[in-house]
Amino acid sequence: MDFVVVQALTGLAGASSLFLVAAGLTVIFGVTRVVNFAHGSLYMLGAYIGWSILTRLPRDPAWFAAGVLLAALATAALGALLEMGLLRRIYRAPELLQLLATFGVVLMVQDAALYLWGPDELTLPRPPWLRGFVAVAGSRFPLFDLVLIGVGPLVLGLLWLLLARTRFGVLLRAATQDREMVAALGVDQTVLFTVVFALGAGLAGLGGVLSLPDGSANLHIDLDVITDAFVVVVVGGMGSLPGAFLAALLIGELQAFGIVLLPKITLVLVFLVMAVVLVFRPHGLLGRPQAVARGAAEALALVRPAVPALRWLGLAVLALALAAPLFAGPYLLSVLTEMLVAVLFAASLHFMMGPGGMASFGHAAWFGIGAYAAALATHALAAPMPAGLLLAPLAAGAAAGLFGWFIVRLSGVYLAMLTLAFAQIVWAVVFQWDAVTGGDNGILGVWPARWAGDPRVYYLLALALCGGAAMLLRRVLYAPFGYALRATRDSPLRAEAIGLHAGRIRLAAFALAGAAAGLAGGVFAYAKGSVFPTYIAVGHSVDALVAVLLGGVQTIAGPVVGALAYTALFDALLTTSFWRFKLGAFIVLLVLFFPAGIAGAAQRLWERGRPA
Amino acid sequence: MLAVEELHSFYGRAHILQGVSFAVAPGAVLVLLGRNGAGKSTTMKSLIGLVRPARGRIRLAGADIAGWEPHRIARAGLGYVPEERRIFTELTVLENLEVGRQPARDGRPAWTPEALFALFPNLAELRHRPGGRMSGGEQQMLTIARTLMGNPRLLLLDEPSEGLAPVILEQMAHAILALKAQGVTVLLAEQNLHFAARVADAATVIETGRIVWAGSMAALQADEAARRAHLQV
Known part of the structure; x- marks a missing residue:
């Protein structure tokens, strides 16, 4: 019985951490409709920035709290910069391109963190009060985990007050439903979106810095965290804060008990729960169907037979491919x-x-x-x-x-x-x-x-x-x-x-x-x-996505062109230093300037001046 | 108040507005009449900036607002009431009004929820009701009230009569006339000629993206040939 109580409390502490990240992700998605892959990177930055701040401060609880808030604010500021520099330009892009652009940011932040903080794990020296225990049901339970358990509901409460009791919250909820109408009523969305993004980023940063006492700042947490956060947000329903809290509780407890009872298949268990929830509730526990963007029905390109010139080009490439063994070496x-x-x-x-x-x-x-x-x-x-x-x-x-x-x-x-x-x-x-x-x-x-x-x-x-x-x-x-x-x-x-x-x-x-x-x-x-x-x-799934989008998703030749170009580019970048940063920057630039891909851009060039 | 000159708008490649020109005098109610697909709603959306006009000028109290962002146009004094109402269903009546709230302008008193509840008495009982749990007529009143919270110089009403029961329609006509009496300028897009005749001073008829008739409401009532040519289905 004691075991159950202690594991349940551990699960609650885990749920709090999950909720902090998921809340930011879900708020950002609700308003901007952007699935922010870089949310885990913001969490990671929160952890690194927090480490840099906390290791320079006196080690008593008050300074610790101040450092945590400072790190969260710094991450919020970085989030605002990210929104103004990149996301603002791609709100009208298809959601997949947005996801991809933010994945580019993930790669860039990884190398930036490597450059700034080095490859080693950074742990926080823990003063006695951080190592303290309290007796719970006859066992010793970490004091800091009790603090974490309190932080989740506290943040949920503060967010609820913000949403229910302030003009900003009302506008935010209205924009979650119909942002075009909010604009038509005279609300400047640019500001609203930047603030929302900063808020979400700040929550991610808070989660990151609060993970330090029990963990460390390292270069892997971004993808670990984003996977967990995606699961929580999808299970809870995208855009729903109470849903995120409920799902965080569910997943947190599942992980806490799974790790003890079924250590080998905990990860499988988590994703299985997600699959089951989605089969019965396709929009998550508390989610609602997304309103279709009005008047924005995308006119997708028609699939037409290749023009003769393209056929000849294809045949030429095929002939060259067939002849390759005659002149190419083993490498x-x-x-x-x-x-x-x-x-x-x-x-x-x-x-x-x-x-x-x-x-x-x-x-x-x-x-x-x-x-x-x-x-x-x-x-x-x-x-x-x-x-x-x-x-x-x-x-x-x-x-x-x-x-x-x-x-x-x-x-x-x-x-x-x-x-x-x-x-x-x-x-x-x-x-x-x-x-x-x-x-x-x-x-x-x-x-x-x-x-x-x-x-x-x-x-x-x-x-x-x-x-x-x-x-x-x-x-x-x-x-x-x-x-x-x-x-x-x-x-x-x-x-x-x-x-x-x-x-x-x-x-x-x-x-x-x-x-x-x-x-x-x-x-x-x-x-x-x-x-x-x-x-x-x-990463390998993303390789395929980048290849397809690089080539152009609305053209038949796109994936071929994209795969060839991407493989060549990847091989060229891989041998250089900070190749992740370069690849990430490349992806971001691709989304910003060639959203239709190489084949799409070529097609447009070819069709220019020709009757449709 | 509002002068539209040679407005052209596209949906993708489809040329919807093909040179629309008309003007609304201060304090007047102008009705834009036309059949389904004639371009009424596109005109309204082009004015508020939800559809970006390809060419043409839109003068609102002197400034050319064509091409501006919707929120700037709204703050310049255009109030848009969409045909689909677009109530925020998760927000209460009071919260819906709050989204529309903007500062007062031209030295006139700002609209308050209480003043709007006097104009639309049905809403007064529903202050804390979520917008999603209201009848169509109540939603139509709320969408107008929400836009009025922005203290617009000119109100764009896109087919407010659509799908309303006769008794609600009568209340709506009363409300529009009350607004007119308070000096609010109105541009009304309509298919319902009877409703238009109740509230409008002047009429403009649009057909396949072009203005084909303009004059006073009384003149349109008298011109049976024009009505048959451009409005009857």
Whole structure:
């Protein structure tokens, strides 16, 4: 019984920390409709700034409190700068581009923190009062955790007062529902948005600095925290503060008890809860359906057959690709093989995201399942390579079909978040199931069959498989199924009304995209000779997203162009110092200046002066 | 008060307003009549800045407000009442009014919730009711009251009669006439000719984005040929 009480209290302390981050995220989303991936980075900055401040102050409680507030204010100021410098310019951009731009900020902040504070973990020297304990139910419970337990409800109460009792709060709530109308009534949204963003950033910073006594400032907390915060916000309902509090309690307690009772599968458990909640309440516990932006119905580009010039260009590239083994050395061939894999990976994401309208933040899951299926076929089953390459798309397609059953019910940001959640589940399973997957060490020695051992032969095989699969996806888009898919994207209701089974069509597209990504993973596994959990990590999903958006999501050639350009750019940047900062800056600039991608920009240039 | 010259607006590639010109005199009620899709709502949205006009001038008390941000236009004295009402459903009646509140202008007393409850007695009983739990007629009154809280020089009313029961419609006509008596200038977009005739001094008829008729309300009442050509369905 004592154990239950102490774990419940630990869970409450965890819930408070979760709530601080999630509250900021949900308030920002509610008003600006921006899903701020960089929210975890603000938390991380709060922790670092807090460390810098607190280590310079006297170590008694009053100074500690002052330092905490100062760190939160500093983070709020940084948030305001971020809003004015970047977000303000992309409020009208599609939500995926916003998400991507803020991910660019994540990368930039990581390297900036590395530059300013160095690679080592920074812990706070803890004075006696911070190390104190109180007796609870016969056990010793950390005093600071009791303080944390109080902070969550306190912040919720203060936010509630702000929202219910001030003009700012009324405007904020009104803008959450219909910001255009608020503007038409004479309210300057620029100021409102900046203040809201600063408020959210300040809450993230507060969470960060309050995490110091029990943890440390390090370069990994940004992505750890943002994943947790996404789960809390999505479970609670995006934009709902009470929802965030409820979800934080749920997840906090789940983590506290899970870590003791089921330590191996806590992460899986958390995401499973999220999946279950979303299946029964697609908008979260206390969320409401998002109002469709009025009068802003996006006119999406039509999918037209390629013009002759583009066909000739495509044939020329294909001929060049076929001829590559004649002049390219082994290293170049291995780079080209990776590019082919990247092309199929991007094309498969584009298939569900462009024409399918289902943007995924966890596409690497299917890639990884394909890669691990091939590796396990080779190792555990001692199957020949062709069997492994067959198993890869089948396993990934089956997994995508299974998870897709949950996922295709949602749309927009919720869908993207659920794909992220499933990818994290797959990642956690692979990472923690040492006996089968080798955990962090991966599986080594996944080499191609003897007949394909020559890099030139394997390259041609990759070209046939990846190129062929990408062409097949393209063919599907021009088939009746492709039209039906776009119909369900543009208007699910009207598609249903003319007799299309929207859910089934979306699920088929999702599984097909998953299978194609799985094939890419299988080809990659044999090309590299090994598989690792990083194949499934968020970063890899983002690689595919950047490739698609770089190429242009509304063009058929986009993913091909984007994958080639991104792979080349990535290889060039990776060898330089602070490559994350450069890549992040590149992504941000891409979103700001080329929202239609390379192929989109080229298309516009080509069409200029020609009749539509 | 308001002078619109050669206004052109687009939705994407569709050319909706193709050179709209008209003027509203201070203290007058001008009705903009036209069939569905003629361009009435687009005219209203172009005036408040929710649709950015491609060309043309909009003069409000001397300043050219074409191309301004909506909040600046509202602060310059245009009050917009949207056709869809767009009540903040999670906010109470008083909170909805608070969102609309702006300082007084031109030395006239500022609208207060109490003054508005006198104008729309139905709302007085509902101060703390969330906007989402009100009838259509009550929401229509609230959306007008909310815009009046900004103390506009000129009120843009987009089809306030749409979907209202006759008894509510009568109250609405009373309210508009009361506003006129207090010196508020009104531009009203309507399809309901009877309702328009109750409140308007002058009429302008719009068809496929162009003004096809202009004159006094009485002249339009007398001109059966014009009504048949431009308004009857």
